[in-house]
Amino acid sequence: MLHEILFLFFAAICVGGAINLVLQRHPINSALSLVVVMVSLAALYLLLGAEFVGAVQVIVYAGAIMVLFVFVIMLLNAGAEEQSQGSRIALLIGGPGVALLAGAIMWLVTHSDKTIGNVVVGSMVSTTGGDNTHQVARLLFKDFLLPFEVTSILILIAIMGAVVLASRKES
């Protein structure tokens, strides 16, 4: 009972934050709304019983990536966006279009895989022994070691590329 209340609470915050993200005019308000979305997602992971994923979600997305977003907005001192009046076609077709698209995606997802609709609170709690962290570690460093390492190298290359681009001397 308590878990369902918590789920609805955080789900509502999550959706509310996402809508606010789009509606806000000032970039820093949008960025902070995105932080709210990230943190409430972490709470939802926690409710599923995936405590490691939840914690990492907060540390990586809310704590690192979004801080950089906010940092950049602060540095560039970006002001409130100017808004156009918007086209009438977008106003008329936009709402129903989004509803239709979301409905189609949900229908596809729930019908393509029967197990998805049956996820319940706490379903990620391990039943075979070893906690969540151990399971994630086993997957990453045993079963999917090669993809994991390749991804790391890809990210490393991206970092090096950023450094090269940033330090290029203008002649």
Place this chain on the structure above:
Amino acid sequence: MTIPTTYLITAVVKIALVVFLLMTGVAYTTWLERKVIGRIQNRWGPTRVGPFGLLQPLADGIKFILKEDMIPDKVHRGLFILAPVLALVMSLISIAVIPFGEGLHVPVAGTDTQLQITGVNGFPGAPHSTDINIGLLIILGVTSIGVYGIALAGWSSNSKYALLGSLRASAQMISYELALGLSLVGVLLMAGTFSLREIVNTQAGFWLPYVPHWYIFPQFIAFFIYLMAAYAETNRIPFDLPEAETELVAGYHTEYSSMKFAMFFMAEYLNMITVSCIATLLFFGGWHGPQIPHLPQLLTDLLPVIWFSAKIFVFMFVYIWIRGTLPRFRYDQLMAFGWKFLLPLAIANIIVTSFIVAWRA
């Protein structure tokens, strides 16, 4: 599923007790700091209010509450108010997962209770759900959100000093968070768990006669990195560039007055207590300490908590001592130290530790 009332009551009592003790601790840390710094600089420190100036924190608190709470005209009002709240709340939350001792038998409730506000426990009914605690990760996550308090304070103030201070603070915290996190990995590898309670329990006993089984001995490099990074994370001397008063007035809280300023102040001291708690738990055996015979029953029960507090006190004292001793870094020195020295050292420490752990297994 119904919520057990005893659980709810003990949780509320624990929260109230811990918050009260922490706030008192924060108040008297400021007193201790002024006293010790005073003595280091051949002064007396506060002596007027109460014996030895002991009521000084109370007087400060009254003053903070009674001061006029000014909000400058051109600030971003919502975020200006939100920022100190965020900073204080995040530093309070991170205390929640810290275990202060082993279980304690409470005579009134007739049950045993853990000396910790909460662990993140699994769901009832699932097997192996008794203790899947990720306390350490929770602390890291919550403190990383605390950065927003400082960043937003500087930005919303609409003042160049505040903005520069908060940019420095957030850049510094992001940089040193890496070294801080990596320095803990060595201990985690040796302990094999994220649960703070488990980590402390693996440190019971002795390496050699009279040398306790604390991780400070095999992991002294990690401890050095942790200590440096922790000082930078809490913006204390020698890493207090965000508040360098000769350059930036008061850094990110320049525009704040009254209780809002006090909230930043309390958050900083709470963060100091939190990092001291983590250092104690991970490197200094937490609540373990020698048993003292012939004590009254109550003291024997509380002895672990007393040991824990004593260790935290040592760390707080070192904080103050260093503030009285060292000058401030230059900004480029700070960044170079973090990225070019601490970070590679932390990674090297992890590699060596993991080789040793793998070789032993």
